Amino acid sequence: MNSLWLRGILVACLACALPMKASVAAPTSPADPEKVLRYVFVAPETGFDPAITRDLYSALVVQSVFETLFTYDYLARPAKLIPLTAEALPEVSADGKTYTIRLKKGIYFADDPAFNGKKRELTMADYVYSYKRLFDPRLASPHSWLLEGKVVGLDEVAEQARKTNHFDYDAKVAGFELLDRYTLRIHLKQSDFNLGMILAHEPTSAIAREVVDKYHDAQGQVMANPVGTGPYKLTNWVRGARMTLTANPDFRGSVWDFQPSSDPGDQEIVAKLKGKRMPQIGRIEISVMVEDQSRLLAFEGDEVDITELMGPLAPQAMIGGKLKPEFVKRGVQLSRIVDPEISYYYWNMKDPVLGGLSKEKIALRRAIAMAHNVQEEIKVVWNDEAIALQYPIPPGIVGYDPDYKSSLQFDPAAANALLDKFGYKIGSDGWRTLPDGKPLQVRYSARADSNGQQQSEMWKKTYDLIHIKMVGDLKTFPDLLKAEKECQLQSRTAPWIADYPDGDNFMQLFYGPNIGQNNNGCSKIPEYDVLYAETQKLPAGPERDLLYHKMARILEVYAPARIGYARYRNMIAQPRVIGYKKHPILHTEWMYFDIDKTK
Known part of the structure; x- marks a missing residue:
């Protein structure tokens, strides 16, 4: 690895979520330009518009440049909501339908030509504008589900925009009541006790209207010119290769004041x-390294400060969930958690071969689900660096049920019998045909890297067990996401990491109206959709959990997807990194730790 090349690398994002006490010092960043953090992305970024970005890696930059009203405590486990640009947590009415939020005064956007040389203060009108952008039909945001059907009057304005293909940003939305420049009262159509967490998710970050007006593309997106109020500015970007984040010199700063958890x-x-005073790190250099071995070599060569040990790499540096002695001797640090994620397998419900709700299509998907050995995949592909899941909500998330057992278990004999029963006959060539006698072939898509190749090989083994011909389809990560959103992929293993620590964030993955957003398998099952709508009216608790159980069983019956596993996230850091701890919800943490520049 070329160290000079790596040091010119992109610069990683997220420092956005400033969960600390407001500083009384001058509103200039305390970051030291001589403190440089070198970070690695395992897949390419796609762009940095909060309303559009939906991949983890771009989100790192978004959270460094932009700010939401709320964020999460750096050390608290389970994750604890705290204010970011808001003065305090929201005041919520007893019925959960009215939220009053007050903004800190004196927060400014980073200097940019869009503001014509003037200092531009953040106001609540910027948040209202940003929330409206999620519903602009020209943008086709994948995040409109966050507020869809919730805010009084917002859906009606969005519906008018869909008719005219023009969103009137000046149209009054009754649910967004601006009491003054710094106070917003949100009126909801029904109770929602998760809105605070939604307003901590980066798609709800504040973006200035002037920035959008100056830099938007033909679709109204601002993917290449992020300008926010956060602690960092994107100062260099070579697409798919490297990025540099430089401390925003006018960032207000804050004082590190977190309490220890039980860890x-x-x-x-x-x-x-x-x-x-934070942030301390003056520059973050990010490089994109798709291949596992390249990342480990760069870390061992002291060209990277923090990197992830994904499953294929873990045995080279770890044993029994701990670092090997040679790494410990060097002072390398390990932060290890089970990600609040589900990696699930889906079959496109709009696909003419795999989709549909007829009995033979359901039988086909259920048979494929039962033919796949999740434990073997964890062992072969992830080197046991994952845990098998039975439920659509993973550990660490509100609504998780550790005692739930799925009806879809590995049973290739039953899978073959099911296919026989529904007319998927084995031809003279050894492969099954469709019930009408036409050839049956399934396309499995994965990332174009060594890990994706392993996944493809594992699924080829699965399909061989039930005599179904499979072809592999390896794509770049951005191409996968684009095709997935347009319902063009036939099948894939899709990971979903929590946007916020509530089961709703996972159950919405299979909700029909979320097709084109987060419903990657493009499933629309009426019974499921009705129950999901009912859960939106309930706070977390036994009544909602009961509905979640019913929804999980519906997924098993119709088999649009099968729940797979949650991976361990093993993050290793060089000895010079001070106070790093992987957070289960925040994508990055460099806003909260330090670098010893003498090392």
Whole structure:
């Protein structure tokens, strides 16, 4: 690896979520330009418009440049909501239908030509504008589901925009009541006790209307010119290769003041960081390295400060869930969590071969689901760096049920019998045909890297067990996401990491109206959709959990998808990194730790 090349790398994002006490010092960033963090993306970014971005890697930059009203405590486990640009947590009415939020005064957007040389203060009108952007039909945001059907009057304005293909940003939305420049009262159509967490998710970040007006493309998107109020600015971007984030010199800063959780390592973090003005790191250099081995070599060559040990890499540096002695001796640090994610397998419900709700199509998908050995995939593809899941909600998320057992289990004999029963006959060539006698072939798509190749080979083995011909389809990560959103992929293993720590964020993945957003398998099952709509009226608790159980069984009956596993996230850091701890919800944490520049 060329260290000079790596040091010119992109610069990683997320520092956005400033969960600390507001500083009384001058509103200039405390970041030291001589403190440089070198970071790695395992897949290419797609762009940096909060309303559009839906991949994890771009989100790292978005969270560094832009700010939401709320964020999460750096150390608290389970994840704890705290204010970011808001003065305090929202005031919520007893019925969960009215939220009053007050904004901190004196927060400014980073200097940019869009503001014509004037300092531009953040106001609540910027948040209202940003929320409206999620519903602009020209943008086709994948995040409109966050507020869809919730805010009084918003859906009606969006419906008018769909008719005219023009969104009137000046149209009054009754549900967004601006009491003054710094106070917003949100009126909801029904109770929603998760809105605070939704307003901590990066698609709800504030973007200035002037920035959109100056830099938007033909679709109204601003993917290449992110300008926000956050601690960093994107100062260099070579698409798919490297990015650089530089500390925003006018960022207000804050004081590190988190309390330790039950994790014994937290006391040491608090001792090193308590009272420091943040951010401390002046520049973040990010490089895109798709191949596993390249990332590990770069880390071992001291060209990268923090990287992820995905399943294929873990055995080279870890044993029994801990770092090998040679890494410990060097002072390398490990932060290891089970990601709040589900990696699930879906079959496109709009596909003419796999989709549909007829009995033979259901039988086909159920048979494929039963023919796949999840435990073997975890062992072969992920080197046991994952845990099998039975339920659509993973550990660490509100609504998770550790005792739930799926009716879809590995049983290739039953899978073959099911296919026989519904007319998928085995021809003279050894492959099954469709019930009408036409050839049956399935296309499995995965990322064009070594990991994707392994997944494809594992699924080829699965399809061979039930005599179905499979072809592999390897694509770049951005191409996968684009095709998936347009319902063009036939089948894929799709990972979903929590946007916010509630089961709703996972059950919405299979909700019919979310096709084109997060419903990757493009499934529309009426019984499921009715129950999901009912859950939106309920707070977390036994009544909602009962509905979630019914929804999980519906998924197993119709088999638009099968739940697979949650992976361990093993993050390793060089000795010079001070106070790093992987957060289960925040995508990045460099806003909350430090670098020893003398090392």
